[in-house]
Amino acid sequence: MTDDKGSILSALIALESAELAQYCASISVDGVIAQTADLTLDKGQTMWVSRGSLLAYDDRVDWALRIPGGAAKSVRRMMSGEGLALTHVTANQDGARCVLSANQPGKLATWDLDRGAIICTSGAFVAALGDVDIDVTVARSAGAALFGGAGLFLQKLSGTGIAVVHGSGDFIERQLEAGEKLLVSTGNLALFSAECSYGVRGVGGCRKMMFGGEGLFMTELTGPGWVMLQSLKKVPLAKKAQAAS
Numbered sequence: 252m253t254d255d256k257g258s259i260l261s262a263l264i265a266l267e268s269a270e271l272a273q274y275c276a277s278i279s280v281d282g283v284i285a286q287t288a289d290l291t292l293d294k295g296q297t298m299w300v301s302r303g304s305l306l307a308y309d310d311r312v313d314w315a316l317r318i319p320g321g322a323a324k325s326v327r328r329m330m331s332g333e334g335l336a337l338t339h340v341t342a343n344q345d346g347a348r349c350v351l352s353a354n355q356p357g358k359l360a361t362w363d364l365d366r367g368a369i370i371c372t373s374g375a376f377v378a379a380l381g382d383v384d385i386d387v388t389v390a391r392s393a394g395a396a397l398f399g400g401a402g403l404f405l406q407k408l409s410g411t412g413i414a415v416v417h418g419s420g421d422f423i424e425r426q427l428e429a430g431e432k433l434l435v436s437t438g439n440l441a442l443f444s445a446e447c448s449y450g451v452r453g454v455g456g457c458r459k460m461m462f463g464g465e466g467l468f469m470t471e472l473t474g475p476g477w478v479m480l481q482s483l484k485k486v487p488l489a490k491k492a493q494a495a496s
Contacts, residue, residue: 259426259477259479260424262362263360263361263422263479266278266361266363270363270365271413273381274298274381274412275293275296275413276292276296276346278290278291278415280361284356285352285354285357286353286357287306287350287351287352287359288359288377288378289348290348290350291346292312292347292348293342293345293346294342294344294345295342296347297339297342298339298379299319299340299379299385300314300337300340300377301337301376301378302316302336302337303354304377305350305351306350306351306352307349307350308350309348311344311345311346311347312341312342312349313342313343314339314341315339316336316339317336317339318335318336318337319337320384320385337385353374353377353417355374355417355419356419356420357417357418357481357483358417358418358421359377359416359417360422361413362413364381364383364412364413365411367445367446368407368409369414369444370405370406370407370442370445370449371406371407371408371416372406372440372441372442373406374419375416375417375418375441376406376408377415377416378414378415379414379415380412380415381410381411381413382410382411382412383409383410383411383413383414384407385406385407386407386408387407388406407445416441418441418481418482419481419482419483419484419485420481420483421481421482422441422480422481423482424478424479425477426474427447427473427476427478428474430474431474432471432474433472434469434471435472435480436469436470437470438484438485439480439481439483440470440472440480440481441485443477443478444477445476446474446476447472447474447476448472448473449471449472450471450472450473451468451470452468452471
């Protein structure tokens, strides 16, 4: 994590060309309401893509469903809402192009994992390029698991490479000092740095619980670290599937 205030969002959105060249020939984020990522890969370059996020590709792209990290991780990943397997993309020639989408209104952004591991809530992970460990971490408290809105299992991305992530609406950055706390409405947390602690706190008071519109609990993040919020609550995967049927 960098100490420069306000720099995390810039780092999330923009990558240096030297960083990109290790993992893909180019990547651009396009669109306004529901952004897409257009990637060009050289022969032999690969990436993991969240199932359903591969919008379009040319005949220089091969893909298959695979399970990163073996059976144990796949079960935890399924419980985090990301599905048992992921789409594994391989370029069979230079100049292979594919387009990725999160299938929801909002922003796509990239993150260089050399800057640190990140924790993604359900639907925030779109793709990963390079030597990325796609694992699942467990919420540190029972209250967070039951009432935090992100569930018991959260997806953790670490290693060396580039992550493509999604936030519904716009991204909103908050940087937390050691011990500093931030309360977030359920569904508005997109991702956060692995240093942060994740829990819940009751809103307090019967009137707040009944008429406040925020439910019984708020998600609580404790620093040090950075937090990326999303201005719109993400539509749960089950509801998206019902809407499509």
